[in-house]
Amino acid sequence: xxxxxxxxxxxxxxxxxxxxxxxxxxxxxxxxxxxxxxxxxxxxxxxxxxxxxxxxxxxxxxxxxxxxxxxxxxxxxxxxxxxxxxxxxxxxxxxxxxxxxxxxxxxxxxxxxxxxxxxxxxxxxxxxxxxxxxxxxxxxxxxxxxxxxxxxxxxxxxxxxxxxxxxxxxxxxxxxxxxxxxxxxxxxxxxxxxxxxxxxxxxxxxxxxxxxxxxxxxxxxxxxxxxxxxxxxxxxxxxxxxxxxxxxxxxxxxxxxxxxxxxxxxxxxxxxxxxxxxxxxxxxxxxxxxxxxxxxxxxxxxxxxxxxxxxxxxxxxxxxxxxxxxxxxxxxxxxxxxxxxxxxxxxxxxxxxxxxxxxxxxxxxxxxxxxxxxxxxxxxxxxxxxxxxxxxxxxxxxxxxxxxxxxxxxxxxxxxxxxxxxxxxxxxxxxxxxxxxxxxxxxxxxxxxxxxxxxxxxxxxxxxxxxxxxxxxxxxxxxxxxxxxxxxxxxxxxxxxxxxxxxxxxxxxxxxxxxxxxxxxxxxxxxxxxxxxxxxxxxxxxxxxxxxxxxxxxxxxxxxx
Numbered sequence: 001x002x003x004x005x006x007x008x009x010x011x012x013x014x015x016x017x018x019x020x021x022x023x024x025x026x027x028x029x030x031x032x033x034x035x036x037x038x039x040x041x042x043x044x045x046x047x048x049x050x051x052x053x054x055x056x057x058x059x060x061x062x063x064x065x066x067x068x069x070x071x072x073x074x075x076x077x078x079x080x081x082x083x084x085x086x087x088x089x090x091x092x093x094x095x096x097x098x099x100x101x102x103x104x105x106x107x108x109x110x111x112x113x114x115x116x117x118x119x120x121x122x123x124x125x126x127x128x129x130x131x132x133x134x135x136x137x138x139x140x141x142x143x144x145x146x147x148x149x150x151x152x153x154x155x156x157x158x159x160x161x162x163x164x165x166x167x168x169x170x171x172x173x174x175x176x177x178x179x180x181x182x183x184x185x186x187x188x189x190x191x192x193x194x195x196x197x198x199x200x201x202x203x204x205x206x207x208x209x210x211x212x213x214x215x216x217x218x219x220x221x222x223x224x225x226x227x228x229x230x231x232x233x234x235x236x237x238x239x240x241x242x243x244x245x246x247x248x249x250x251x252x253x254x255x256x257x258x259x260x261x262x263x264x265x266x267x268x269x270x271x272x273x274x275x276x277x278x279x280x281x282x283x284x285x286x287x288x289x290x291x292x293x294x295x296x297x298x299x300x301x302x303x304x305x306x307x308x309x310x311x312x313x314x315x316x317x318x319x320x321x322x323x324x325x326x327x328x329x330x331x332x333x334x335x336x337x338x339x340x341x342x343x344x345x346x347x348x349x350x351x352x353x354x355x356x357x358x359x360x361x362x363x364x365x366x367x368x369x370x371x372x373x374x375x376x377x378x379x380x381x382x383x384x385x386x387x388x389x390x391x392x393x394x395x396x397x398x399x400x401x402x403x404x405x406x407x408x409x410x411x412x413x414x415x416x417x418x419x420x421x422x423x424x425x426x427x428x429x430x431x432x433x434x435x436x437x438x439x440x441x442x443x444x445x446x447x448x449x450x451x452x453x454x455x456x457x458x459x460x461x462x463x464x465x466x467x468x469x470x471x472x473x474x475x476x477x478x479x480x481x482x483x484x485x486x487x488x489x490x491x492x493x494x495x496x497x498x499x500x501x502x503x504x505x506x507x508x509x510x511x512x513x514x515x516x517x518x519x520x521x522x523x524x525x526x527x528x529x530x531x532x533x534x535x536x537x538x539x540x541x542x543x544x545x546x547x548x549x550x551x552x553x554x555x556x557x558x559x560x561x
Contacts, residue, residue, distance in 0.1 A: 039122040047120035050097070057081050057093040057121040058128030066090075069114075070105060072133045078105035081121070081129040087172040087181075090114040093121040093129070113172075167217050175230040180252060182227070183261070183278075185216075187254050189487050192278060196224065196231075198271035209487065210446045210494050211319060224271070231274055235263040242272050262346065279348050285331045291324065292495030292539075296530050300438060300500040305332040310437030311400040313387075315412040321444045321496055322409040323348060326383055330354070330407060333381055342383040343370045359385070368392045375399055384408040390426040397427060397435040414532070415441040415501040416520045419511055433508040441532060442498035443553045445545045446491035451481030452546075461547060469537040478543050495544055497536040497553070501529055 040056055047054035062083055069082045069090065079095040080102050090109060094102050097118055109116050121129075166185055170178040182205075186194050191207035202218040219227070232239050235248025248263040260279040265272045288301050304312055312329065314322040327349055334340060334353055341355045345367070350356060357374065359365050367384060368391035374382055375395070386409050387393050400406045412421045418439050422432050454476040465473050480490025501524055503511075510520055525531075536550035 036122075036124055039124050043120055043122035043125070050120065052097070052118055052120045055083070055093050055119045055121055056125055057083060057119075058125035060093075060129075062129065062132050064132075067132060070109070072130075074101075074105050074108065075133065076130055078102045079123075079126050080105045081126060082109075083119075083129075087169045087177070088114050089117070091117045091119055093119050093126065095121060095123050095126050167219060167223070170219070170223055170227070175226045178223075178227055179230045179234065183252050183259070184254065186278065187259070194274075194276045196228065196274040196276075198224065198268055198273055200270060203271075209489060210491055211444055212446070212489070212491075214487075214489065221271075228272060228274060231263060231276065232265070235261070237263065237265065243267050279346070285327050285349065285351070286324070288325075288328050291321070291328060292544075293498060294535075294538075296528065297440075297498050297500040297535065300502055301329065301440065304438040304502075305329055307405060307437050309400060309403050309405055311396065311435050312405070312407045312438045312440070313410050313418055313436065314407070314440045314442065315410045315415065315418050316442050317411060317413075319444070320442055321494075322442065323385070325440060325442060325496070326407045326409065327351070330381070330383055333405070338380045339378060340381045340383070341374045341377055341379040342385075343367060343374055344383070344385040355379075368395060371395045371399070375404070379404065381405045382407070386410070387422075387425075393422060393425050393427045394431070397431045400435040400437075401431070412441065415439040415499050415529070416517060416524050417441075419520055420517055423514075429511050429514055433503070433511040436503050439501045439503070440498055441501075442496050443532060444494045445497055445536065445539070445549045445553050446489075447493045447495050447544055448478050448480060448546055448549075449483060449486035449490055449492040451483035451486065452478040452490065452543075453481055455479045465537050465540075465547075468531075469534050469541075471538070471541065474541060477540060478546055480546055480548070491545075491549070495539065497532050497539060497550070499529055499532045499535065 044054045060083060062081070063085075066082050066085045069085070070078075070080055070092070075081060078101040079099055081093040082090055083093055084091040092106070092109075096102060097120075106116050106118075166181060169181055173181065182194060186207055189207060189209055191209050192211075193208040195204075195206040195208070195213065196219075197204040197206065202220055203224040204215055205217055205219060206213045206215045208214075229239065231237075231250075232246075232248070234250035236250070237246045237248040245264070245266045247265075249260060250263065251258050251260050253259070257280075262277045262279060264275045264277075267273075288298055293301055312326075314325050316322050323344075330340065330342075331351065334351065336353075339355075340353070341357065342351075343357050343359060345359045345361075347356045347358045355377070357370065359367060359370050367386060367388060371382070371384055371392060372395060382399060382404055384392070384396060384406060387396060396406050396408060410418055410421060412418045416439075418436075418441070419432060423429065455478075457473070457475060457477050461477075462473050482488050482490060486492040501507075504523075504527060506527070507520065507523055510523055532554055533550075536545075536554060539545050540547050540550055
């Protein structure tokens, strides 16, 4: 019994001692935390006194490839941590800029061609950062600029000020970094494509921004050889072949998003020309209103989203936003009750709940054969990237006539012109009339930037607008301005101008009678179709775009012929 009491007493004593030890450890932890906060505040104050920026380097994610620009022993002795780099510009955290060993490290970096900027850090922060050297067993591939470092770039300095600065930067970096800087420059301006165009002297680099190409700078032959080789390597193209067209694709990271780039090359007398198109995924599908559809056109498309069968065709030239409009309509139809399959070239936007298939012409998987295969998958709704030939048109029409909803695109100038276009392909009128439900024809015009200003309207412009649109014409219209936000283009973003046509009974009768285009147009107008020209003028009056921009995209004066 005595032994048992002794054991109990010993356990109680141990418990008390353990509690004291735990309390002591907690107290020490709190003291350490307070001390660390005090050090960081002191470093911040010292930075202000010295006119330097400040960083809590111990809490900053470090890129191993930037860190190793200063070897461990020099970093340890000089109390210096390299943490951010763009080209030859390097930013380093230091405990004291007056430390002789620190000055030696900075001199070494300067002699290696780096332009070193200093940021003050606490002693504790430097110690924590030095541990990173020991934690790194193998160096990872450099993270792409502006994935992790984007916040740092915005915090410390804006390295890419204007696109014309890029050529100078490209000379200072590797081929991989050069291509990445070009990609980032394009993303900053919201460009959809980069065009590399070899000429007799130099290579022109142009960006397509809001549908319009802008020449931003020229590259010399040596620099372009480096970049073009990297493009081909990244895109999986044959490096030793430059006499035939090639296609490829690569992906890079931008602000934690994966951006796919579709690459096309063709041979020219001065070398290979490349077009790199950015397929930006991850954004939500825009609604019809957000795309720019208004009034009667919007009402018709909202109604088209509820049909049970038939074809919805979206028409216009390449780059007029046809697929984006179909995605918006498709998104409205995307419910658990509907089986939706798309056949695209390429798949530009992935939609949850939709089966999407990409054609492969090289292996015989084209739109015609692909559509036949898709229809065997028991779909309710099919989206076909494009109707190109009679085989595809016939299969699409039969699908629409047998209870399916089929969405597709066609290259025609107006909604009414779609009818004779299908006839010319070879589709008989008795299939066209019952199969088609709705036709959309559209273009994209640039939205004016906030820097736009008012100007007086000319008498000829007023007469032109009055002839097209039966609305009150204002005395002043907007004209494009010039500011940094719009990259000095005067425009920022795009909106749709469109006309929509539902095939009424009267219209179907005209089609079956093989009526000429003029009769079809007259019937559409009689039924109240708002033309693209009228929609364009309405958006000019509403201050969305300019008359010059509408003129650029469509023939306004010839619309009444």
